[in-house]
Amino acid sequence: MRVVTGVVGNDIHVVANRLIEISLKERGFEVFNLGVNTYLEEFIDAVIETDANVLLISSLNGEAEGWSRDLLFLKSRFDLDGVLFAIGGNLSVGEAKEEEIIPKYRAYGYDLVFHQVDLNIGLDIIEDTLKGKR
Amino acid sequence: MFQAERRIITNSPYTDSFDFDEIRDFISGASKNLFISHKFKNSNKILVQPRGGFPTYDKVFKLYEEFINAKVDILPLTIDSNTRLNDYEMAKKMLALSEESDENMLNGYPLITHGYRTTREMVEHFDTPISLRHGTPDARLLVEVALASGIFEIEGGPITYLLPYSKNFPLDKAFLYWKYVERVCAEYSKLNEPINRESFGPLTATLQPPAIVIVIQLLEMLLSLEEGVKSFSVSFSQTGSMLQDIVSSNVIKKLSRKYADIFGYSDAKIHLVYHQWMGAFPRNKEFSDSLINTSTVIASLVRADKIITKTRDEAFGIPTPKVNATAVSNTQYTLNILKGLPNISDEEEEENLIEMVDDIMEAVFNDPADTLWRKVFNSIKNGIIDIPFSPHIINSGEAITVRDKNYNIRFYKRGNIPISDRCLDYERSKIDLNGMSLVENIIHDIGIML
Numbered sequence: 001m002r003v004v005t006g007v008v009g010n011d012i013h014v015v016a017n018r019l020i021e022i023s024l025k026e027r028g029f030e031v032f033n034l035g036v037n038t039y040l041e042e043f044i045d046a047v048i049e050t051d052a053n054v055l056l057i058s059s060l061n062g063e064a065e066g067w068s069r070d071l072l073f074l075k076s077r078f079d080l081d082g083v084l085f086a087i088g089g090n091l092s093v094g095e096a097k098e099e100e101i102i103p104k105y106r107a108y109g110y111d112l113v114f115h116q117v118d119l120n121i122g123l124d125i126i127e128d129t130l131k132g133k134r
Numbered sequence: 135m136f137q138a139e140r141r142i143i144t145n146s147p148y149t150d151s152f153d154f155d156e157i158r159d160f161i162s163g164a165s166k167n168l169f170i171s172h173k174f175k176n177s178n179k180i181l182v183q184p185r186g187g188f189p190t191y192d193k194v195f196k197l198y199e200e201f202i203n204a205k206v207d208i209l210p211l212t213i214d215s216n217t218r219l220n221d222y223e224m225a226k227k228m229l230a231l232s233e234e235s236d237e238n239m240l241n242g243y244p245l246i247t248h249g250y251r252t253t254r255e256m257v258e259h260f261d262t263p264i265s266l267r268h269g270t271p272d273a274r275l276l277v278e279v280a281l282a283s284g285i286f287e288i289e290g291g292p293i294t295y296l297l298p299y300s301k302n303f304p305l306d307k308a309f310l311y312w313k314y315v316e317r318v319c320a321e322y323s324k325l326n327e328p329i330n331r332e333s334f335g336p337l338t339a340t341l342q343p344p345a346i347v348i349v350i351q352l353l354e355m356l357l358s359l360e361e362g363v364k365s366f367s368v369s370f371s372q373t374g375s376m377l378q379d380i381v382s383s384n385v386i387k388k389l390s391r392k393y394a395d396i397f398g399y400s401d402a403k404i405h406l407v408y409h410q411w412m413g414a415f416p417r418n419k420e421f422s423d424s425l426i427n428t429s430t431v432i433a434s435l436v437r438a439d440k441i442i443t444k445t446r447d448e449a450f451g452i453p454t455p456k457v458n459a460t461a462v463s464n465t466q467y468t469l470n471i472l473k474g475l476p477n478i479s480d481e482e483e484e485e486n487l488i489e490m491v492d493d494i495m496e497a498v499f500n501d502p503a504d505t506l507w508r509k510v511f512n513s514i515k516n517g518i519i520d521i522p523f524s525p526h527i528i529n530s531g532e533a534i535t536v537r538d539k540n541y542n543i544r545f546y547k548r549g550n551i552p553i554s555d556r557c558l559d560y561e562r563s564k565i566d567l568n569g570m571s572l573v574e575n576i577i578h579d580i581g582i583m584l
Binding site: 015018019022023026035036037119120 | 340522525534571576580
């Protein structure tokens, strides 16, 4: 299974990004880590280039929100039906309720949304979802 | 040739017009008290230096007054992030807003915008060495302005100011821009006391293996000395293990002298700078005080030449001048009561660390490129030098480190770093993941001081 991952927008929080990469590798994924400070277009390009099964975007302190609004538009331009779109991290500026955050990001075009979810629990869910899809 | 390049670099609409003859005269006749190299020579205590900088002249002036009252040894001048990224237009705008409103619209002092004529007045008023703290890959103009202002210590380097701070600034350019900085420092060093250059050993401050920190310190030192710099400080930050700090300092002192001498720079003075804990701080301010105090004890034990302080407000943001100055006086207090500390060493640990450093250095020198900076550039590109948690795309990020049960940072995976099987076995023999996953261990190990 191939995963493209990275931190979206003008965000340089590198520690979590590296931990995600290490965890994915430990679980046997082939990882394409675009690192911090990555634009949405770059993620989509990398998914197409690597023929990835999963796109896993991470974000801190709500940086992702402004950058996610073009996701549906970008998805509509390419055939990305088989790709699992996931986003995780701290997805809001300041405090926010899960009940509000999750539907909002689902509407942006993410299949899985992890707001302040433990990394390993999130990755378990991704793996289960991939198995279910098969 | 070089002078022509300098005229081009300094001919900027964003700063004073440069009068090189006047600057030469100023540096030649400058007060000895402005040179940290002079203070290192004539002082028998660990010099204490905080961090700090504000957008306006007046606020920096007041900050310095607080520091002087707290018996500071070296003043800092921290530069704002727009200037660090060479966005002088934004720095100018934000300085104007800061001056109008009393709000700090910049996270440091926009030195280029203020210019050297203004800044020099403040520098001469306090008559104390000032250290330039920035994080700039292209610091050519910034350093010209700093030296013309009377700021005679320049922190940074092509590796240490790039790998921790940038995602894609071209590393080869950083080497060339820093070569310019070294040459300017070297040239001015002939006029009076030497200009001191200092490397930034903390790097990403996240589980940095001492072997790699030391290799990078040695290489930036050699790149600087090879351009004619005569006074250089190597540095590292508190690792989290007192033993590892002591071993690191013994090794870095030995090897910096050794490599400087081998390369023919035995006339260069090498100093050691110790950074108080640079990782994540506790939110409990009393705990922070305790952590800072422990750092100071270790700086004494390792006989550093300078210590750079943190504050109890570290977890909350930029400290007030008052809190910052209190950290300075507390550190001075602790240093003053620690006399005649024992000399500690651990032969097995030192041998292991020296072997790793020497093996990596040898691999760098064996790169077929024709100049040292190209050898270093290639070594970073192919992962011979690899630091954990760098945001930069050129850093390979294959090496993984964790702490052992005594909090020493150990190689778990070496990636392409050419340490021997023997050393890797030694490192790994100390590690116990305690039945947790690697990532759980890393998260724990990053947060040991919380």
